[in-house]
Amino acid sequence: MLRSMYAGISGMKNFQTKLDVIGNNIANVNTVGFKKGRITFQDMMSQMSASAQGATANRGGINPIQVGLGSQIGSIDNIHTQGFRQTTNNPLDLALEGDGMFVVSDGEREYYTRAGNFYLDEQGFIVNSQGYYLYGETESGDNRLQIPRDAIGFNIQTDGVVSYTDGHEVTEIGNIMLASISNPAGLEKVGSNLFINGPNAGVLEEDDVPTYVLPGTNGTGTIVTGALEMSNVDLSEEFTEMITAQRSFQANTRMITTSDEILQELVNLKR
Known part of the structure; x- marks a missing residue:
């Protein structure tokens, strides 16, 4: 199975959680004393295709060759800035x-x-x-x-x-x-x-x-x-983040669709 498909799935899950956080912020825009949430991502473990090699007397060093396997949630923070x-x-x-x-x-x-x-x-x-x-x-x-x-x-x-x-x-x-x-x-x-x-x-x-x-x-x-x-939620910031999360979610679904089309081509090679 293609690694890109699983990377796309991890991205979809993460951006769905990001939309959940944004939705909760917007729902509490008028909640007294509410502190908004913020989600951060980090990359997952990368698969090693070739390890790094040090320099020798006859040849320079070689960098490692790695393929990333997607992203994961790094943190969901409560931002305690002063509300208006x-x-x-x-x-x-x-x-x-x-x-x-x-x-x-x-x-x-x-x-x-x-x-x-x-x-x-x-x-x-x-x-x-x-x-x-x-x-x-x-x-x-x-x-x-x-x-x-x-x-x-x-x-x-x-x-x-x-x-x-x-x-x-x-x-x-x-x-x-x-x-x-x-x-x-x-x-x-x-x-x-x-x-x-x-x-x-x-x-x-x-x-x-x-x-x-x-x-x-x-x-x-x-x-x-x-x-x-009142709440420290900034609606303009939240809507901007929502648009970004939506487009990123769509990009990850497109990656899954593209990976599926490649797999379909591989299955049809025998015809």
């Missing part, structure tokens, strides 16, 4: 200007997110759309931030300080804490705009336990109230 900021004027919509991630917890596990659309539950705790508590630091030691029901207003500052007023005085509740991550691309997506820690993420830790910091410290960004960080 959308002003909402909602006091519970928070955007991060810079690095770092919000931390939310379901009581059993902690998740990281750039989606800052938070809400108040019936008890006044700040939660995300799944009901996970926004991680903070309070004097009582509770990592949940709660605004009393009798509060007539509250404020979240750029350094993460959360305070409320009952009409007479301003009281600080605590601080929003952020995760400082040296390699955000190493986080694993788990859906619902959430990430979990991975072996290669580099979340700041102390004694193998994740340690969270105040906004604006340890390389993290500051909080912008009344705004959301």
Whole structure:
């Protein structure tokens, strides 16, 4: 069987995966805090037809003769560049200007997110759309931030300080804490705009336990109230990549068709 046919098949499979990644990016163009994906390829092992030979006293050296066997997926990366900021004027919509991630917890596990659309539950705790508590630091030691029901207003500052007023005085509740991550691309997506820690993420830790910091410290960004960080997907870039992937897919199918025609000619030699 011709090697070109198998090379074409590998190319088709890879560009189908590339289209899957592009399709997911486009589908999430308006998803809050979404980080786009990017796929890279690498060549597969090449078949050695003749090995290299060193130079001798009577003859120069000879380079190896190799035939490539197609391509394979090298990586699918999450690109954590800053998304554009959308002003909402909602006091519970928070955007991060810079690095770092919000931390939310379901009581059993902690998740990281750039989606800052938070809400108040019936008890006044700040939660995300799944009901996970926004991680903070309070004097009582509770990592949940709660605004009393009798509060007539509250404020979240750029350094993460959360305070409320009952009409007479301003009281600080605590601080929003952020995760400082040296390699955000190493986080694993788990859906619902959430990430979990991975072996290669580099979340700041102390004694193998994740340690969270105040906004604006340890390389993290500051909080912008009344705004959301939207997706970092660029539609013009995605459509360009889609056209390229489509043409490359077609080129690989043409290679399979051409290889099939050659095989047909070989079969017909006996006639």
